[in-house]
Amino acid sequence: VELTVRYAKGQKVETRKRIIEVAARRFREHGIAATGIATVMADAELTNGAFYGHFESKEHLVRETVQAEMAAQVAAWRLTLRSGGLEFALRTYLSTLHRDMHGTGCTSAPLLAEIGRQPTATRSAYAAQLEESIDLFADYLPARDAAIKRSTAVAIIALLAGTLQMARVIPDEAVSAEILENGVQAALKLARARR
Amino acid sequence: VELTVRYAKGQKVETRKRIIEVAARRFREHGIAATGIATVMADAELTNGAFYGHFESKEHLVRETVQAEMAAQVAAWRLTLRSGGLEFALRTYLSTLHRDMHGTGCTSAPLLAEIGRQPTATRSAYAAQLEESIDLFADYLPARDAAIKRSTAVAIIALLAGTLQMARVIPDEAVSAEILENGVQAALKLARARR
DNA sequence: TGTACATCAGTGAACGCGCGTTCACTGATGTAC
DNA sequence: TGTACATCAGTGAACGCGCGTTCACTGATGTAC
Numbered sequence: 001v002e003l004t005v006r007y008a009k010g011q012k013v014e015t016r017k018r019i020i021e022v023a024a025r026r027f028r029e030h031g032i033a034a035t036g037i038a039t040v041m042a043d044a045e046l047t048n049g050a051f052y053g054h055f056e057s058k059e060h061l062v063r064e065t066v067q068a069e070m071a072a073q074v075a076a077w078r079l080t081l082r083s084g085g086l087e088f089a090l091r092t093y094l095s096t097l098h099r100d101m102h103g104t105g106c107t108s109a110p111l112l113a114e115i116g117r118q119p120t121a122t123r124s125a126y127a128a129q130l131e132e133s134i135d136l137f138a139d140y141l142p143a144r145d146a147a148i149k150r151s152t153a154v155a156i157i158a159l160l161a162g163t164l165q166m167a168r169v170i171p172d173e174a175v176s177a178e179i180l181e182n183g184v185q186a187a188l189k190l191a192r193a194r195r
Numbered sequence: 196v197e198l199t200v201r202y203a204k205g206q207k208v209e210t211r212k213r214i215i216e217v218a219a220r221r222f223r224e225h226g227i228a229a230t231g232i233a234t235v236m237a238d239a240e241l242t243n244g245a246f247y248g249h250f251e252s253k254e255h256l257v258r259e260t261v262q263a264e265m266a267a268q269v270a271a272w273r274l275t276l277r278s279g280g281l282e283f284a285l286r287t288y289l290s291t292l293h294r295d296m297h298g299t300g301c302t303s304a305p306l307l308a309e310i311g312r313q314p315t316a317t318r319s320a321y322a323a324q325l326e327e328s329i330d331l332f333a334d335y336l337p338a339r340d341a342a343i344k345r346s347t348a349v350a351i352i353a354l355l356a357g358t359l360q361m362a363r364v365i366p367d368e369a370v371s372a373e374i375l376e377n378g379v380q381a382a383l384k385l386a387r388a389r390r
Numbered sequence: 391t392g393t394a395c396a397t398c399a400g401t402g403a404a405c406g407c408g409c410g411t412t413c414a415c416t417g418a419t420g421t422a423c
Numbered sequence: 424t425g426t427a428c429a430t431c432a433g434t435g436a437a438c439g440c441g442c443g444t445t446c447a448c449t450g451a452t453g454t455a456c
Contacts, residue, residue, distance in 0.1 A: 012432065031309060034228040036409060049413080050433045058410065113305045114226060116363035123366050130365070154361075154374055155354065155381030162357030163350075168311035170325070171318045179349055186350030186385055193384055207399065231442060244446080245400045253443065 016054045019044045023061055024069045025103040028110045032062055032118075063122045066115060069107040070129030078136055086140045090187050093160055094180040099167050108157075109164040133157055143194050156187045211249045214239045218256055219264045220298040223305045227257055227313075258317045261310060264302040265324030273331055281335045285382050288355055289375040294362050303352075304359040328352055338389050351382045 022043035026035040037058060038048040055061045080089040092098065098105050108126075115126050137153035138146070163183030170176040217238035221230040232253055233243040250256045275284040287293065293300050303321075310321050332348035333341070358378030365371040 015432080031226070031228055031312065033226055034312075037411085038408075046432095047434050048411090049435060052411070053432065110308045110311070112357070112360040112364060113308055116305070116360060117226065117229075120366050123364050127365050127367065127370070130361070151377045151380065154377050155358075158357035158361050158374070158378060159350065159354045159381075160357070161360065162307070162353035162355070165307040165311060165356065166325070166349075166353050169307060169318050170322050171315050172322065175322070179353070182346045182349050183353060185346065186354075189385060189388055190381055210399080232444085233441075241399095242401050243444090244402060247444070248399065 012054075015044070015046070015050075019046075019051070019054055019061070020065050020068050023065050024107060027062075027065060028105065028107060029103045032111065032114050037061075059119060059122070062118060063125055066107070066111070066118075066122055067125040067129065070126060071132075073107055074129060074132045074136060077133065081136065081140050086191060087184070087188060089140075090156075090160070090184050094163060094167070094183045094187075096177055096180065099164060099176065099180060102168075106161075106164065109161045110168075112161055112165075130157070141191055148194070152190055152193070155190050159183060159187055159190070207249075210239070210241070210245075214241075214246070214249055214256070215260050215263050218260050219302060222257075222260060223300065223302055224298045227306065227309050232256075254314060254317070257313060258320055261302070261306070261313075261317055262320040262324065265321060266327075268302055269324060269327045269331060272328065276331065276335050281386060282379070282383060284335075285351075285355070285379050289358060289362070289378045289382075291372055291375065294359060294371065294375060297363075301356075301359065304356045305363075307356055307360075325352070336386055343389070347385055347388070350385050354378060354382055354385070 019040065023035070023040045026040055026043065037051050040061075041048045041051050051061075055064070077089065080092055084092070093106070102110070108130075115123060134150060134153045134157065137156060138149035141149045141152050143149045143152060160183065163179060163186075167176045167179045167183075170179060214235065218230070218235045221235055221238065232246050235256075236243045236246050246256075250259070272284065275287055279287070288301070297305070303325075310318060329345060329348045329352065332351060333344035336344045336347050338344050338347060355378065358374060358381075362371045362374045362378075365374060
């Protein structure tokens, strides 16, 4: 069996990546159910037919997008935590800037509930990346016991997602900003507790 | 102008209520975008055409449903808090029973992110009910200062929503249950802090 | 008491549209000889 | 070097279907006289 490369090496892989990126943006902005294949493909500057050369179905695209974007988010968190520490990372996440950055921000917060309605494979992909996030956060917590670090990290992540979602709902700018700042304080409170 | 009652008094009002109830169930279970008018009306044992005798549009149904179901939820919280206190209410909310009760449970958690994508009118309806929840929770917190009660209540509500969503995503039953219990502990920790 | 009429909650077919998916095809590239 | 052929990423029309919404209608009820 011979393996020939007729197209620029990795071209198809790059197209696939581009589809995932534009899909992620649409998903975050409008939700998974409200996002159509045709609009995603148009965003990627392709026609709808090309989709099925890259993915078996919409379900598969969702799975791969959740997987890839959550991994990217963990990497981003790692960078922010390393460069600025916990409070800086929390403040970056719960900033009005991030709140208003629907398409390019966090994947978890806007899609968490909807991921809960996806097939097990997609939810497992999320769960795996969540474990990465938990381990990462745990490294920046002052507690001694590993189990306490873990449970605190879980609580902080849940709090962050809930707070960002809530701030995005509230139309009153002052109240919304208050909710964000409040989330930072509560997360720090949880982080500081040793047991 | 004469006002005659040709049908059983309040029949239309009751039908309207029934539509909102079945819509709420569908919205919680499948999300707003994934729920169609025709299926809601079929659930209410009516044909799709009848819908527009009760609501101007799907957007209006969403608004009224969010308003009504959030109000009902506040009432349920009030009852649970009054009868069992804070920890009991937290444990009820973050129970595996509630986690698995997608259609009839909390409206806020499964729809929070999606409500954030609705028009301002719907988001304002949510915001008003959220304020009720905050005031209600604040009454069951040990802090002295009203501002601290308020900010703690906000944090607890955000934590509850995020935790329930997360627990619903995780396929591993043990990990999911751990996340729920962990949420209870974190909420209690926040509640106990006096400042 | 009996009949003609008004009211109106609900019916069900139809509208244009976008959905996820399929498929025969195009056309640029590389291979074989 | 030149020509016939194979590969395959992407094209674009089409599929059946459900969406939100409209509308002429039905038929049970109550009113008027």
